[in-house]
Amino acid sequence: MDNLLTGQLLTGQAAPYSDVETVRLEKILPFLDEYHRDNVPLEEADEKALVTQDGSQLHNLDRDILYIPDPSLAFVGTAYSVSTFPLFEFQAIAVAAVFAGSAGLPKETDMRAEYAHRVLRKGLGRSLHELGDEEVPYVNEIVSWLNRDGKKVGAELVEGHKPEWIAESAGRKKYAKEVFARARLPQQTDIEVLSIPEARPETIRSVQPVNGF
Known part of the structure; x- marks a missing residue:
């Protein structure tokens, strides 16, 4: 080797x-044993599993945040290759909105379909949580969802990334790619x-x- x-x-x-x-790094949830499938390959995860044998991903999450079978269980900080704190702040705002009732959720079947599409597109394992160049579109989708539903109940609107932040973030990511390529x-x-x-x-x-x- x-x-x-x-x-x-x-x-x-x-x-x-x-x-x-x-x-x-492995993802483990020692306080949620019932969601572990430690002897099951990630390809064979059932619809209630969160962690499987290699610990490379969290399964069954809608928008990489909410546990599909029971959205009262939520995770912030699952993503890789992102601007950590800004991205996780948007995820936390989404969790707060859902729990407060100002953001609705799709039917479980729709969440399942979106999750299956994401797995098909990105694959299982760590790559499922990789955002990279998809970070800004991901945040825009969250902001659109929260503001669309929030308007119905008079919730405060969420402001997405400013153009200046997007330009600076793109520059940092371009530089990082060049460094790693060399x-x-x-x-x-x-x-x-x-x-x-x-x-x-x-x-x-x-x-x-x-x-x-």
Whole structure:
């Protein structure tokens, strides 16, 4: 295998763990065991599952926020490749509007159809939560939904991104793409993965390159 990251996992134990090949984030909900399917591949998730075997995504979410079988359960911050706090703020506004009754929801069958279309278009796993260049259209859709329904009950209108913010965000994303396109990993890159002292071996706090990469 090429381009592996090798290093040591320091856990506060006497002996470090060697030959760390990758560090990966997983989605787990330890307080919602009934929605876990830890022995089920993500392709076989049922209509009530949230987390499956590899933990790479949350299943059955409408607009990547609301749990389709029971929209009183909502998640903010599922998306990747976004301007984190602005995007999550819009998601939080949407949750508040739904819970306050100023934003309506489609029928469950319609939410299921939209979710299935998104899976077909983007695939399962982490890619399902990737927004990237779709971030602004995603926010515009949320704002349109909230304002359309909010007008019916006299709710305060939500203002979307300003043109200046959109232009600056596009510039940042273009620059980031150029940087990543130029970046090339050497065959061996030594890293140290540091964790909280006395923590469990699998608890990782940060990744720091040893050789300055």
